[in-house]
Every structure is written in C-alpha cells, then in structure tokens.
Amino acid sequence: MSATTSRSKRTIEILALVLPGVVLLGAGLIWPFATMIHMSLLDKYPGETALTLTHYLQFVTDSYFIGIALRTFGLALVVTLLTAIIGYPVAWFLARSQSRFKHLVFLGVVSPLLVSIVVRTIGWTILLGNEGLVNAALLALGIIDEPVRLMQSFWSVVVGMVHVLLPFMVLSIASVLGKIDGSLMEAAAVLGANPRRTFTRVVLPLSVQGIAAGSVIVFCLCIGAYITPIWLGRGHVTVMSISIYEQMVVMVEWPLGAAASMILTFATLLILLAYGFAIRRHAKR
Amino acid sequence: MRRRSDTLLNIYVGLVLLFLALPIAIVIPAAFNTDPTLAFPPKGLSLKWFETAWNHQPFWDALWITIAVAVLASAISLIIGTLASFAIVRHKFPGREMLELLFMTPLVFPAIVLAVALVMVLGPLGLVRTFWGLVFAHVIVTVPYVVRTVGATLSEIDIAYEEAARTLGANPLKAFFLVTLPMLRPGLIAGAVFAAIISFDEFTISLFLVGPGVMTLPLEIYYYTEFQMDPTVAAISAMLVAFTAVVIVLVERFIGMQKQFRH
Numbered sequence: 001m002s003a004t005t006s007r008s009k010r011t012i013e014i015l016a017l018v019l020p021g022v023v024l025l026g027a028g029l030i031w032p033f034a035t036m037i038h039m040s041l042l043d044k045y046p047g048e049t050a051l052t053l054t055h056y057l058q059f060v061t062d063s064y065f066i067g068i069a070l071r072t073f074g075l076a077l078v079v080t081l082l083t084a085i086i087g088y089p090v091a092w093f094l095a096r097s098q099s100r101f102k103h104l105v106f107l108g109v110v111s112p113l114l115v116s117i118v119v120r121t122i123g124w125t126i127l128l129g130n131e132g133l134v135n136a137a138l139l140a141l142g143i144i145d146e147p148v149r150l151m152q153s154f155w156s157v158v159v160g161m162v163h164v165l166l167p168f169m170v171l172s173i174a175s176v177l178g179k180i181d182g183s184l185m186e187a188a189a190v191l192g193a194n195p196r197r198t199f200t201r202v203v204l205p206l207s208v209q210g211i212a213a214g215s216v217i218v219f220c221l222c223i224g225a226y227i228t229p230i231w232l233g234r235g236h237v238t239v240m241s242i243s244i245y246e247q248m249v250v251m252v253e254w255p256l257g258a259a260a261s262m263i264l265t266f267a268t269l270l271i272l273l274a275y276g277f278a279i280r281r282h283a284k285r
Numbered sequence: 286m287r288r289r290s291d292t293l294l295n296i297y298v299g300l301v302l303l304f305l306a307l308p309i310a311i312v313i314p315a316a317f318n319t320d321p322t323l324a325f326p327p328k329g330l331s332l333k334w335f336e337t338a339w340n341h342q343p344f345w346d347a348l349w350i351t352i353a354v355a356v357l358a359s360a361i362s363l364i365i366g367t368l369a370s371f372a373i374v375r376h377k378f379p380g381r382e383m384l385e386l387l388f389m390t391p392l393v394f395p396a397i398v399l400a401v402a403l404v405m406v407l408g409p410l411g412l413v414r415t416f417w418g419l420v421f422a423h424v425i426v427t428v429p430y431v432v433r434t435v436g437a438t439l440s441e442i443d444i445a446y447e448e449a450a451r452t453l454g455a456n457p458l459k460a461f462f463l464v465t466l467p468m469l470r471p472g473l474i475a476g477a478v479f480a481a482i483i484s485f486d487e488f489t490i491s492l493f494l495v496g497p498g499v500m501t502l503p504l505e506i507y508y509y510t511e512f513q514m515d516p517t518v519a520a521i522s523a524m525l526v527a528f529t530a531v532v533i534v535l536v537e538r539f540i541g542m543q544k545q546f547r548h
Binding site: 018021031086105119132221226231254264 | 368
C-alpha cells in the first residue's frame with residue numbers, strides 16, 4: 001500500500017467523521033447567525049428596501065436601551081464577583097481538604113446543576129415571597145412588622161443567578177487549585193511566610209487562571225440568562241435577553257431584536273477575546 | 286491554629302451547601318401546604334396539590350413531548366458528537382481546533398441569541414412551533430456536552446489497544462467494536478445522560494419554538510404560574526426533584542459524577 005492511498009483513506013475517514021457535525025453546525029449555528037447579521041441590517045422586515053445601521057444606532061443612543069445594557073452588564077459583573085468570592089473557599093475545600101466528606105460536598109455542589117431551573121426559581125419564589133421563609137423569619141425575630149418585598153428587585157435576581165452559576169465557578173477554580181504542587185506551599189512556609197502571606201503570594205497568583213476561566217463562563221452565562229431575571233424580577237428587572245424577547249415576540253421588531261442580539265454577541269466575544277489575551281499575558285510572566 | 290481555620294472552613298462550606306440546597310429542598314414542604322399560596326412554613330398538611338398537578342392534563346402532554354424531544358435530541362447528539370470526537374481526538378487535520386471551538390460555541394453563546402437566530406431560519410421553513418424544529422434546536426445545544434464528555438473519555442484511551450487488536454488480525458470495525466467501544470462506554474453514557482438532562486431542562490430556546498400542541502414541561506409550568514401561583518407548581522417541582530435525585534444516584538452509582546466534572 002503506497003503512502004498516498006493511505007493518506008487519502010485517512011482523509012475520507014476524517015471527512016466521514018466530521019461531516020455530520022459540520023452539516024449540523026452549519027445549519028444550526030452558522031447559517032442562523034449569518035441570517036441574523038443580515039436581519040439586523042435591514043431597514044424593516046418584512047418588506048425591506050435597504051440596508052442600514054439605524055437599529056444599532058438606536059440601541060447605542062437610546063437611553064432606555066443603554067439603561068438595559070448597563071443593568072445587564074452590571075448584573076453579570078456583580079454575580080461574577082460574588083460567585084468568585086463565595087466559591088473560592090469551597091473550591092479550596094474540594095481541591096485541598098483531607099475531609100472524608102469531600103465527596104459529599106462535591107455532590108452537593110454539582111447536583112443543583114441537574115435540578116430543573118424552573119424548580120430552583122420556584123424555590124426562590126417560596127423563600128423570597130411575601131409569605132416566604134425569609135419574611136417569616138424576619139417577622140418572627142421582630143426585625144420587621146410587615147413583609148418586605150424581596151422579589152421583583154435587582155438583588156433577588158442577583159441571588160437567583162449566584163445560585164445558578166456558583167457551581168461553574170467552584171468547579172473551574174477547584175480544577176486549577178487541584179493542580180498546584182503542595183510542596184510550593186511548604187517551601188513558602190519553610191522560607192518563613194505565614195499562612196496569609198503564602199496564600200497571597202503563592203496560592204492566589206497560581207489560581208488566577210481558574211478564577212478567570214470561571215469568571216468568563218459565569219459572565220457569559222449571566223448576560224444571556226432569561227428565566228431567572230424574568231421570573232424573580234417579574235417585569236421590574238429588564239435585562240437584554242428580556243428586551244430581545246419583547247422586541248422579537250411582543251413587538252415583532254425583528255431587525256431591532258437582531259441588532260440587540262448582535263450587540264450582546266459582540267460583547268460576549270469581546271469578553272472571550274480579552275480573556276484569551278489576559279491568559280496569554282499571564283502565561284508569559 | 287490550624288485546627289480552628291479548618292473548622293471555620295468546614296462551617297463555611299456547610300453554609301454554602303445549605304444555600305445551594307435550600308431553594309431546591311423548600312419546594313417539598315411548600316407542596317404540602319393547605320393554603321393556596323406558595324408559603325413557607327406551610328399552614329397545614331395536605332396532598333391536594335399533588336392531586337391537582339397529577340390531574341392537570343397539560344403537564345402530562347408537555348411531559349411526553351419533553352421526554353420524546355430529550356430522547357431524540359440526545360440520541361442524535363450522541364451519534365454526531367461521538368463521530369466528531371473521534372476526528373478531534375484521534376486525528377490532526379486543518380481546521381481541527383476551529384471545529385472544536387465551534388462545537389463548544391453553544392455553551393458560552395447567549396442562549397437568547399441562539400434562540401433568535403434559530404427562529405430566523407426555522408421560521409421561513411415552517412419549523413417553528415413544530416416537534417422537529419424543537420428537536421433540531423435541542424441537538425444544537427446538547428451536542429457540546431457529548432463532544433466534551435466523549436472526547437474526554439476518548440483522550441484517556443490509549444490508541445495502542447486498538448493498534449494491538451489490529452496487529453492481532455482484527456479489521457478496523459472489529460477493533461473498534463470489541464476494543465474501543467467497551468472502554469468508551471462510560472463516556473457515552475455520561476454524554477447521553479447530560480444531553481438528555483440539558484434538553485429536559487432547556488427553557489430559553491424552547492421559549493421561541495413551542496406553541497399550541499408542542500409544549501415542553503418547563504414552559505408549561507412557567508405559563509401555569511402566569512395565571513396562578515399556587516402550590517401546584519411546588520408539587521410538580523417536588524416530583525421533579527425526586528426524579529432528579531434518582532438520576533443523580535444512578536449517575537453516581539454507574540459512572541461517577543466526579544469523573545465527568547474533572548475536565
């Protein structure tokens with residue numbers, strides 16, 4: 001058998017393996033995305049007459065849309081920070097603890113990912129509602145005299161999103177923490193560093209990649225989230241995904257909805273690029 | 286000193302676990318409330334909301350469609366994703382990294398954007414609000430999970446085993462079915478299970494693609510709450526939690542959760 005026939009056989013094999021996937025992604029990802037770019041540039045739909053940037057301009061100049069964009073990114077930023085701060089010690093426990101409950105803790109962290117998001121949102125409604133657990137506890141303790149409205153606020157959405165996204169952050173930090181060589185910490189201790197100094201000078205810098213990876217996942221999932229903001233915000237916390245849904249389904253403004261979707265996508269891509277850039281710089285140091 | 290910081294960490298981890306478990310666990314007592322409100326603690330104990338949920342025909346219709354979509358979408362994803370994983374893990378070819386990246390795109394892409402984009406192509410084809418349109422969209426979002434889990438398992442299987450079988454006279458097909466496939470089974474099961482769970486729970490993309498006669502359970506529950514917020518939704522949630530618990534125990538028993546999340 002000559003080298004050329006074995007190479008062409010290999011090419012056929014690779015083609016047969018990737019073709020179904022390429023067709024699927026072409027039809028379900030690339031083509032829809034190209035259609036959306038085109039749609040975002042139409043002056044109106046149906047019955048388009050020209051290509052225009054009006055819808056993009058409308059989005060970046062209208063204070064209503066700017067407010068929505070700021071709220072969306074603000075929410076994602078707050079949620080990312082909170083998941084990182086809350087999740088880090090848990091990740092530390094998973095990666096470094098000798099506890100015999102480690103396996104159970106791991107199950108406790110990942111299991112919520114498998115529970116329907118609708119169930120979790122209903123759970124938060126029961127906790128934060130006017131007759132919910134938090135209000136009942138505050139009333140019983142005499143801190144408040146009548147139920148306070150905890151739902152329909154920015155912070156109820158934050159709590160719900162942190163709950164949904166915390167496992168992603170914990171898992172990505174834990175995977176990096178688990179790879180740090182324990183002898184590095186011992187070395188720092190031997191050289192006279194106290195635990196705090198060992199942490200800030202050795203462990204934290206080494207785990208930055210895990211925090212960064214988790215942050216990107218959490219941020220991206222947060223700016224695209226729909227159900228938690230609409231359910232826990234109940235019309236009072238409009239984020240970009242809710243606004244896109246309204247433009248598409250309620251107002252049937254397809255080009256405007258497509259332009260808003262494109263802006264959201266560009267923002268996500270920029271974050272991913274910035275992350276890739278930061279990681280490369282970090283690796284070089 | 287060391288002891289005390291360990292105890293503090295343990296308490297902290299316990300509190301975080303409580304935070305993660307509480308909103309899920311609380312639907313169970315709330316489902317037994319006698320009052321028609323989503324309240325905790327419940328005023329009295331009753332099973333009537335389970336009965337209401339059980340007798341609510343739209344939940345059943347939606348459940349069957351959700352299961353059918355999940356089974357079909359994960360089966361299709363499993364086939365396409367496994368083929369692609371073989372190409373990505375076992376071969377070097379131009380555009381390999383690009384393909385790998387493309388497969389992961391639905392994971393970080395805003396779900397709402399993917400939904401909007403899909404509607405724009407499925408609409409003119411008459412596939413919006415149809416069963417097969419829904420299956421197609423679910424394949425797109427579930428295939429990354431298959432590529433990831435199967436790819437991770439495959440990359441741990443030494444190709445030498447397959448080559449040894451070939452040397453011993455097995456043809457490529459036989460070597461694959463007798464050697465590689467049995468070793469790959471945990472990855473395949475995990476990929477299929479995760480794909481099915483993702484599909485079962487999918488909300489945002491289905492939101493744009495469901496309609497009369499083609500409704501999924503998460504959306505049916507959501508639309509139910511638009512009209513009334515009574516413990517019926519807690520009852521159906523409690524049943525879903527019980528179902529998820531069974532799935533978690535099975536996954537843990539047969540494939541091991543830790544293995545699947547390590548990557």
